[in-house]
Structures are given as C-alpha cells and as structure tokens.
Amino acid sequence: MQAAAGLARRLLTSPAASGISGVLSLPCLGCAALGESGVLPHLNGLPPSPSAPHQGRSFSAASSSRVPGNLLWPCISSQRWNEKPVCYHMAATHFSTEASDIDQPTEAVEELYQKMLKSVEAETMPPNAWLWSMISSCSNKEDIKLLFQILQKLRIFRLSNLRINANFNDHLCMKVAEACARVGTLDYGLKVLWKHNVYGITPTIGSAHYLLKHAKEKNDTKLMGNIMQVLQRNSMPLQPGTADIVFSICYNADRWDLLSKYAIRFMKSGVKLHGIAFDIWMDFAAKVGDSQSIWNINSLRGKSVKRYSLATGFACVKGFLLERKPESAADMIKLLHKHSPDEKKQLVKDELQKLVAEWPVEVIKRQKKDDRKALEEALISDIPKMISSMSKSGLDISVNLDNLTPQLEAA
Template identity: 60%
Template sequence: MQVASKACRLTRVLQPRSILLYSDRRFDTPLAEAPHSSLQHRNHSTLWFSGTVHDSCGPSALNDAPRILQSQMCSMMMMAMGPKVLYSTGAITAEDNPTDAVKELYNKILKSIEEQRTMAPNAWLWSLIENCANHDDIKLLFDILHRLRVFRLSNLRIHANFNCNLCREITKACARVGAIDFGKKTLWKHNVYGLSPSIGSAHHLLLYAKEHNDAKLMVEIMKLLKSNDLPMQPGTADIVFSICYNTDNWELLSKYSKRFIKAGVKLRQTSFDVWMEFAAKKGDVDSLWKVEKLRSECMKQHTLSSGFSCVKGFLLEHKPEDATAIIQVLIQTLSDAKKPGIMVELQKLVSEWTLEVIKHQKDEDRKALAAGLQNDIPAMVNYLLKLGLEVNVNMEDLTNKEGLLC
C-alpha cells in the first residue's frame, strides 16, 4: 500500500503523459483530427497505457506501480534533455538546404502538434510529400513523420501506422529525388515513422534500380523484402528480370527465378520473355528448354519474343528445320499487327544475336559455334523460302566470318 500511495503522489506531481510504443490496427486513416475540447479538458491525473485507461489512484495502481515509476522517471529525463529529444529522429542542421515550400509545410505541421496540440490536416502532409525535391526535403519529411507518430501515440492513442497509400507516396518521393537511404526505411516492418511496408513501395525502389542499372541496389531491396516478410508479386519478377538482363547478370537472374518459383509467384508472359531471351543470348540451351516448359504450362501461345528464343535454341542444337517450324507457328498464331515483327526479329537474329551468343561462349567454343550458325541459319532461310514465304534478310553479317568471330 505504501508503494501505491507513493505512486499516487508521483502521478499528481509529474503530469507529462508517457509515449505509447505498442501496435494496434483499429484505425485505418493516415492521419486523425483530435477534437480541441477533448484535449483541453483531459484529466491530467489519468495515465494512458497501451490504449487502456487506468485511474492513477485506483485499485490497479498497486500492480502498475513499478511501470508508473519507470514511465515518470523517463518523462523527467526527457523534460530535462529538452523537447527536441522527445520528438526528433535526427537533428536538422544549418548545412541542410530544404526547399522553401517544404520548410513552410514542415513548420506549419510542427506548430500544430507542438504548440496547438492538435493534429495537422491531412492535406499538409500530402502536400509536403509532393513538394519534396531533394534529399534534405526527405530528411525533413521523415523528421515530421516521427513527430506525428509520437503525437498520435501519446496524445490521440492511435496505435495504427499511416496507411499504405501514404507510405507508397513517401517511397515514390524518395525514389524521385534519389534519397534511397530513406527509401529503404519505408520497407522496415518495425520503424519509428509509422510507415506500413508494402510490395508497392518496394517496386518504386526497384524501378529506381532498373533506371540506373543498379543490380547491387536491387539485391539490397530483395533482402529487405525477405527480412520484412513482404510477399513478392508478378510485377516484382518483371522488374528484377529486366535489371538482371540489362546488367548481363545471368547468375543473379537464375538465383531469383528459383526464389520466385519456390514462392509460388505466377510469372507473367513478359517475365518469361526476358528469361528465355537471356538464356538464348547466353547460349544456355538446357535452361532455355526448362523455362519453355514452365511457360507452356501457363501460356497457350508464344509471343514473338518467346517464339524466337525457341528458334535460337533449335539453331544452337543444329536443327534449322525445327527452327523453321516455330516461325511457321508464329505466322499462323500472331495477329496481323504483329506479323511484320517476324522479319524484324529474323534480321536481328542474323545481325545481332549471332554476335552476342558467340561472345558469351568460351574462347575454345566460339569457332565451332560460328561455323554451325553460318551453315544452319541459311538452311533455315531456305526452308522458309520453300514454304512460299517472302524472306528479305541481309546475310552480310553472317557471311563475314571475321566479323562473326570478333
């Protein structure tokens, strides 16, 4: 009883409310307005713990006494260190150069929650996000997010994170200005900013990595997906496969393709197209046919890209007649709008693919492959002519032996 009595006395003297650090999913709105009257007439002898009200002198005070004492001691330390420590996630220094629009919105939100003790309107935060134009703007954005998070917990008893739409826009802003260090924080499952990680946010960062051909960043983001239990989607595979292809990293694509398949992600035709085209460029026939088997189980018809990947596979196996049969299937199944692309792909096969696939082979294998292609590709063209098709392909690059082997 003496402990409870002491707790009562301390509660009456030390009025600052404790900060809530627990999670609750009862609220879905990104921000919430607090009625002025409820804040002005709040009884300061009431303490808030995890969304439950306890009268400081009630029967439960005895059980809560140790926690009350610890909370009040922390509050005293915070007050002694100054208000900046209570809210700030990182000091804003004189060297920072945020834009005027962002500084103005930041100060308006700060004044609302620290001086007026009311929640700032949603539109201010959305506008701040939209106006972010550099890294220092993003730094201010995350600082105010942390302050809003603390205010929502300690003053409004809102435990829920900001909603996913807001968080995706925050990540989009980070990618837009290149503040990827902050962008990665939006994928953290446990964070002090009230952010809700989502695969949509991850896609903004992956698209940034694709735009900059940054396979290293892609790997970091994929690790964050795994450590924060974010489920991959078909769109994730599209972006990852494209980055691997553009950076010519076959090993990385092979690694992540296995991860997507194991996770049960239903790959789109676009992912299969990139995967098969890459296998054909590498000259990896075994992998090509394995991917084709997976594709045929999901897709009924070939696209122009997947069909010509199979054409290339048969040419690598010295089967020009089978390669011709695939082109014939494409002619029969593709729409009229896409049929002109057949001759375009055929010319690219002769002038571009032959050089690429030979370049990816070991030195001792290049001469034999070049000789095989110089025989098999003309044979395929002759088969097409016999079928009555008008084939107008420049074979100069193929017949130039020195150019093919360089």
C-alpha cells in the same frame, strides 16, 4: 495544468521578473542533466537536449517575457501539484546558417515541419494538407530527414493522444517512397519497406515496385539487391510485377547470373510469372547461348502461358540452331508466322532478320574461346539451311544473308 499556466503568468508579471533567468535556468539545467543521465523520460522518443554550454542561447531578462508560457511551466518544480518533475525539450533539430545549401532543409519544408511540430506540442493534430505539402516539397536529404522525424512524432501523437493504432494509409506511404526516390535518399526509401517501424508507415509491394523502377532507371543492380533483401527480411510476398521489373533490370545490366538467381527465388515462392517475364528470361538465355535453360524455361512457360510470343518463339528457334536442328527452327518460324495476325506478320520477318544479322555475333562472343570456332562454323552452315527449309515448306521470307560470314568472323 491551468494552475501551472497561472503560476507562470504571475512570475512573468511580478516585480521580480527581471531576475526570472535565475528562476528558469536552474530547474531547466537540472532537468537537462537528469535527462542526460536517463532518469527523465524523453518526449516522443527524442534524445535529451545538450547541456547549457551547447545550447547557444540562454534566457535573459530582456528575452524572458517573449518566451511562450507553455514552454516555461514544465521546467518549474511541479511538486505542489503532486506530480513528478518532467522537463520537456524542444526537438533537437537546428538549422545552421553556416552550412551549405545541401546540408540544410529547404525553407518550405522547414516551415512546414515547425508548424506541425508546434501543433503536436499544443496537443492538436495538424491538418493533413501540411503533411502532403511537406512530402511533395522534399528536394534534398535534409528535407527527408525532417519528414521522417515528423512522421515519427505524428505516429506517437496519434497513438498516445488520439488512441489511433493504425498506420498511415497506403497512398501516403507510397508518396513517401516516391519522395525518397525523387531526392535519391534510398537509405530512407528502404525504411518505407520495414514491417516494424516507428514512422507509422505500412510497407506495400507498390512502394517496393516504385523503388525497383527507380533502380531500373539508374541501372542499379546493387540497389535492386538491397530492395529484394529488405523484402525478404520483412516477409513481403513477391508478385508477378516484381519479377517483371527485376528481370528487366538484370537484362539491361547484362547480368544473366543475377537473373538466374532471382528466377529461382520467384519459382520457389510460387509466383506465377507474367508473359513479359518469360519473354525476358528466354531471350536472355538465347542471348548467352544456354539451350538447356531455354527448354527448361519454356516448359515452365507452357504451364501458365499457352501461346508463344515473338520473344519466346524466336528463343526456341535459337535453341534449335544451338543444337544443330535447322529444320526444327524453320518449323517454329512457320508456326509463329501462321498464328500471327496479318498486321503482325511483318514483325516475324523483322525478328528473323535480326536473328541473322545480330544474334550470331552476340552469342559467339559469349562462349569460351575454345568453343567459338565450332559454334561459328555451325551457324554459318545451319542458318542458310533453316531459310531453305522454310522456303520448301511454303514460307517464303526474303532474308539478307550476305553479311552473315563477315560478321561472324568479326566476332
């Protein structure tokens, strides 16, 4: 290599330097042609450079002296050193001055990318601070593209030069996922979850949760579905926290069908759900008027969560009302009130008032048209009976029933 560098310097300082373009252009063009035909190896897995007419720039006598020597010597025949001729190419990343701002990487990210690229080409590992700075500076899709390009190059450099087989640490991978979500390039964000990738990224459930939370913020069930599909394809184990986020997305999007689908998947995977997941699941079942699901979910809940929450308790109350059992509904409310701390007893009253004022209208409108009238008549009859049964058992909670009938008629 030293001999090669010396030869390049002698060529540049020789009297014939004015004609150096002829010496340089022919070997480089030959290498490019060979590279395009697949004969020559690619550097870091990059595709070969386009042929000379598309380069947009050629070496001249005036500019050749300014070209770094380490970019010249590989293009000169290396047969004298008994090596196979190899032509390395600069990264095929061009920053157009004619494109709109959206189609260009930001100046800060471009600068960091070029600094790290030059460091890798000089066979020196760039400082970690540069990569962290680049991740935090990403603000558009072109920035993210450059980030993934440099991650791939760093992965190759660590493996081939430093003999480091391990991926980047989990924290860095999480930050990459955050950057993708922040910019909105979720196609790249999903790559963070790939088990086998060329970027040195280790997929983690934490990264998946971050992307799922982004889907929740955007109320995007399609993105949620894509994330869950990638998790399944890459054999990533589901966690209770995953269910918390997925259930809440389905609830907010009013997709009982999706929640039921993913609930089955979580159950089959043996995930032990958190109490909040059961709250969402049972409340949604009561919201759509599915009493059978309420009892099935409550049976699962009882195996892992012993005490009722307000949400699961009142879901059972609604289940009893759907089955025309107002006395059982009253007993459930009494049980919730009894086991609630004094500072939370008011919450039981508030939840009962919501049941009377909001739930009947909600559940009736979700029924088939032919079934609505029967359910309306049942609730108009049974809700007052439930309140009366509570009073008889010693639990006197004042509830406004004045608007019950008009609201149901409006539904």
